[in-house]
Amino acid sequence: MTSVPAASKVVGAADAAPTATSLRPTAPWRRRDRRIGLAAAAPAFIIVVGFMMYPVLYALFISFNKTDGVDFEWVWFKNYSNILTDPLVHQVFLNNVKFLISVPLVIFFSIIVSVLLFEKIRGWKTFRIIFFLPNVLSIVVIGVMFKSIFGYYGAVNSIIAAVGGNRVSFFTDGSLAIWVIVIALVWSGFGYQALLIMSGLSAIDTSVFEAAALDGAGWWRRLRWITLPNIRRELGFVFIINVLYTFTSLFGFIFVMTAGGPGYATTTVDYLVYLKAFGSENLGPGAALAVLLFLFIGLLTILQNRFFRIQGND
């Protein structure tokens, strides 16, 4: 990597500054390049440090204080012990766990879509764009969409009424509301994740399929014994990002669909961070909860990396 540019830089230096080259042929060029490089990377680095790294450290600082944003009083781990013993936080964490029901559903539909798409029948590219559509829409758009479709006068209730049933108020019952959000999650997630799984399918050696087909293995048996085992890496990845997603990215859905209600029945951890940050006098516990969420996500990501390394070795 370095040897080729170094050699050609000698030529460049020789052309531009013939007197200097005899002593130090490459050094001035390289050093100037590296200084320019630092100056070029600096603006991005400063913005990221100023708007991301420094705020995270500041959040860490706030989490050890009792503060209204102006006066700070250092209270050590009091905010953390408050958060960890708060029954509301326990309930909200359990809500997040309930949302995990979306994970196997998303994976199930993603596998179906990817396996079907992978047969590359005529028009598969058009199907691919259709399945990708929810992924470019805002969570707000999808949330409002499902809120109106499952609303009292929405499409679902119109169908129920048309077949003679009673209209259901989906958002006043906590577990029904969770199901509606889960449906929205599955709807918006499976197409994109099918594309991720497809990249795994493309890597499977096609001769294995052909050999199995010659041996008389049917489509289902090939799916069970060749396709699925070969995409377990992608399935693992999809599994982890879905779990991460239920802990960090439900805010938009909750905000537009239920505002956390009824009661706290659909409040998730990320929504609670928002409530605590902008709805309470003491900002410390909210910051502590945010830091705990961050640690939890970090832990999941490390587990994910470890998981992939093990998978990569065998």
Next chain:
Amino acid sequence: MTSQTLNRSARIPIFIGLCVLAASIIYPVYFLAIAAFRTQLDYQENPLGLPRQWTLHNFSVVWNGYGAGPAFLRSILVVSVSTCLVLLFATFAGYSLAKLNPPGAKIITGSFVSVMLIPSQVLILPIYLLLSALGLVGSYTSLMLLYTATNLPFAVFFLTLSFRSISDDILDAAKVDGAGFFRTVGRVAVPVAIPSLATLAVLQFLGMWNELLYALILLPDDSKRLLTPALSMIGQRYVNNQPLVSAGLLIAASVPILLLTLTSRYVVEGISIGSSK
């Protein structure tokens, strides 16, 4: 390819399966798109059928009366400026990290990678406090800077990979011709990386266009609200007026849908690349 082992009759159930799944995506969108073009009365009488009379009334009400129009224009402005800033800074940083080996490159790369993990919920509180101490809450500048910052790490990472594939010989030839840093980047590196830059631009634009949390908190004034938060308000307040809400949804979804149809190849493949990292 498995399709070679499939006979013609086996393709029919696959096609039907795909159609059913595609319909489950398309139908809700179609339902709301139709609802946007009808009156409230017409919708209530027969929500599942086609409208008896098509109207643009809902769009004009949402666009003018409920502020979706100005919010749309504000979103275009904020998101375009932020996207340009991200591309500008990420091009310089990405080129530098890929080709110039600056001192501390490992630290810079490492910090970009590690901040990608930070969820936005962790940032909102400190960002809000810091910006309000500077008196910047409620200004477009603060939101543009924040969007630039939160999107830069991925953009730099993405462009570093693309710039790395440019051959060093071309860059050295430019140098021999006396091109400085800006000319080398502008005339040599950027033209080669146009497909990556286009993918990145579309992805970043979509991400910011659809963003809710920061836009909600940093621009709390109704007079400055961007489209996505404005739509969440409309959705909450007028939930029983389906045609009106649908018109708002179509306005907000129009830009992403347009971008997807025009640049589907870039977007579909770009997102697949981006997330598998």
